[in-house]
Amino acid sequence: MSDPFTSHREDIVTYPAQKLRGSVAGLFKAEGSSFVTTAVDELALTFEGIPGDVHAGYSRRSGAREPWYQRGTEMRNERQLSILAPDELRVAARRMDIPELKPEWIGGNMLLDGIDNLTRLPPRTGLFFDGGVTIRIDGDNLPCRDSGRSIVAQFENRDDIEFEFPKQSRDLRGLVGWVEKEGVIASGEGFEARIPPQWIYKV
DSSP states (O other): OOOTTTTTGGGOEEEOOEEEEEEEEEEEEOBTTOOOOEEESEEEEBTTBSTTBTTOSSEEEOOTTOTTSOTTOEEEOOOSEEEEOHHHHHHHHHHHTOSOOOGGGGTOSEEEESOTTGGGOOTTOEEEETTSOEEEEEEEOOOOHHHHHHHHTTSTTOTTHHHHHHHHTTTTSOEEEEEEEOEEEETTOEEEEEEOOEEEOOO
16 A cells, blocks of 8 residues: 555655845834834844734734634734835836836835845745844735835825736735744844745645
8 A cells, every 4th residue: 555645746846945144225114003113223132023013913904815804803823023124115116117116105114135036935935134133024914905005105196006006016015924933133234034945835
């Protein structure tokens, strides 16, 4: 009798663990009720995220991204931090025909440089910062019209961006993650992205 756990192993694509280096190109914080952020020199992170930030908390309310729950359901907050890459923002800006796309406009908390295709880092990737903080990646951040409207406010006669942003920035919108180890991150600090082994699941 064949072993069901090995008989289809040839169909599973496996990728080994990897380590990549990068650096912090910018840090940002949202205060009050708006998700729009402002630049800061450092971020003090706790297990709730960024104290005082609009996305801080151990839990959050479900929204359009979680159609399997009734809207407003209390759930674990895996979206404490919005993480972006400067090269991906430049591509998104070019696609929308605007001179720049600032991370503040779309609620970015961290701008990380040095890793190609940052948005494609897989879930469970750990970002280990030289100062001691660890952030665990939940997954990519799907672009929405709320961010599109925030960009519209920066450009006259470009109301189309509200709808263009979700289309043109898909796969370029960065990542969301949560604090696994507390501490302070400073602008310019280095970090290591530790990508876990990956198995491409196939039924």
